[in-house]
Amino acid sequence: MTPNSHALADLGWSADFLRQLDTDELDSLKPARVTGVHRDRLSALSESGPLLLTLPPGLSAGDVAVGDWVLADPSTDRAERLLGRKTRIFRRATGDASREQLIVANVDTVFLTTSCTEEFNEARLERYLALAHAGGIPPVFVVTKADKTDDPDAYLDRLRAIAPSVPAILLNAKSPGAVDTLRDWCGPGKTVAFLGMSGVGKSTLASALTGIDLETGEVREDDMKGRHTTTAREMHAIPGGGWLIDTPGMRELRLTDMAEGIDETFGEITEIASECRFRDCTHGPEPGCAVQAAIAAGRVDAGRLERWKKLKAEDAAHAASAAEKRRRGKAFSKVVKQAMKAKRPG
Numbered sequence: 001m002t003p004n005s006h007a008l009a010d011l012g013w014s015a016d017f018l019r020q021l022d023t024d025e026l027d028s029l030k031p032a033r034v035t036g037v038h039r040d041r042l043s044a045l046s047e048s049g050p051l052l053l054t055l056p057p058g059l060s061a062g063d064v065a066v067g068d069w070v071l072a073d074p075s076t077d078r079a080e081r082l083l084g085r086k087t088r089i090f091r092r093a094t095g096d097a098s099r100e101q102l103i104v105a106n107v108d109t110v111f112l113t114t115s116c117t118e119e120f121n122e123a124r125l126e127r128y129l130a131l132a133h134a135g136g137i138p139p140v141f142v143v144t145k146a147d148k149t150d151d152p153d154a155y156l157d158r159l160r161a162i163a164p165s166v167p168a169i170l171l172n173a174k175s176p177g178a179v180d181t182l183r184d185w186c187g188p189g190k191t192v193a194f195l196g197m198s199g200v201g202k203s204t205l206a207s208a209l210t211g212i213d214l215e216t217g218e219v220r221e222d223d224m225k226g227r228h229t230t231t232a233r234e235m236h237a238i239p240g241g242g243w244l245i246d247t248p249g250m251r252e253l254r255l256t257d258m259a260e261g262i263d264e265t266f267g268e269i270t271e272i273a274s275e276c277r278f279r280d281c282t283h284g285p286e287p288g289c290a291v292q293a294a295i296a297a298g299r300v301d302a303g304r305l306e307r308w309k310k311l312k313a314e315d316a317a318h319a320a321s322a323a324e325k326r327r328r329g330k331a332f333s334k335v336v337k338q339a340m341k342a343k344r345p346g
């Protein structure tokens, strides 16, 4: 056993992945968790230690994310197959809203991180929630800088108003032991990630959790020969078990990247809206609007309705532009085909 060897379950392997394998694969291939995606290679961890693999046939680097599971052929160091994901974080690909750009895979809990400062913003947190819901990842709110306000509970109240069933942890990221409250979601085989604006304390918490200075990105581990090897640069082991994924992609996620997950994030409004008299109710001045009635009765927050409408409109605009692009693409390929036909002799 080298310090880099991990039992499969500790790496996050579970029945969800095992049941994707057929018997031949069980005998000949080795499951490995992707810890880094390079131009034409994948860094991965298997039961027997780190691997450097070529990409699965037919896939490019953009199709694989840190956290993914692949089946590797140990004799060729080739990733033969990418396994289906449990969860993922993705955004709309720039320039083509219909395509998903994968950021990370198989995260078990995402810590939506905000702070008891001006940075706290319901609209932004709702977008983060939508992103988590869209990718199937249970969210947990982490509210830092509790030491910077006289009334930290006010921030918890505001979170309860937007997502009453999402756990919320209030802490001072700089106080020793603060991260212990996050350890409930960590542990052997569990993968976590932080999402939040710059400066809210993600690095402070991540460093405390892993014992690694994540700002420098330096992860050095001794291999058997006493050499230093840089491994798992974007997937960090948490002492006591589990993994923290911290990729540049996570840090660069912009709010406009979010899609889907909106109805789940605004569950109380979506539910009430089904009772509106008109199916295409805009929840404005029309008669029989159940949402407006709920607002009047104090059961729904008017600000929430406005933010929901805005996200829906944005999502619709994205979808429309994606459809338009597809249509134009089709029209263009038709022109090309016709031109080719015209050129063909006979």
Ligand SMILES: Nc1nc2c(ncn2[C@@H]2O[C@H](COP(=O)(O)OP(=O)(O)OP(=O)(O)O)[C@@H](O)[C@H]2O)c(=O)[nH]1
Binding pocket: 144, 145, 146, 147, 148, 171, 172, 173, 174, 196, 197, 198, 199, 200, 201, 202, 203, 204, 205, 251
């Ligand atoms: N007082 C106080 N300061 C904090 C707390 N959390 C973070 N800070 C400070 O806020 C600054 C930003 O913290 P980081 O951990 O670098 O924030 P980040 O979210 O990783 O930011 P990026 O690296 O830009 O994404 C640092 O100076 C921290 O020491 C907290 O709970 N209380």
Ligand SMILES: [Zn+2]
Binding pocket: 273, 276, 277, 281, 282, 283, 284, 288, 289, 290, 291, 292
């Ligand atoms: Zn309505």
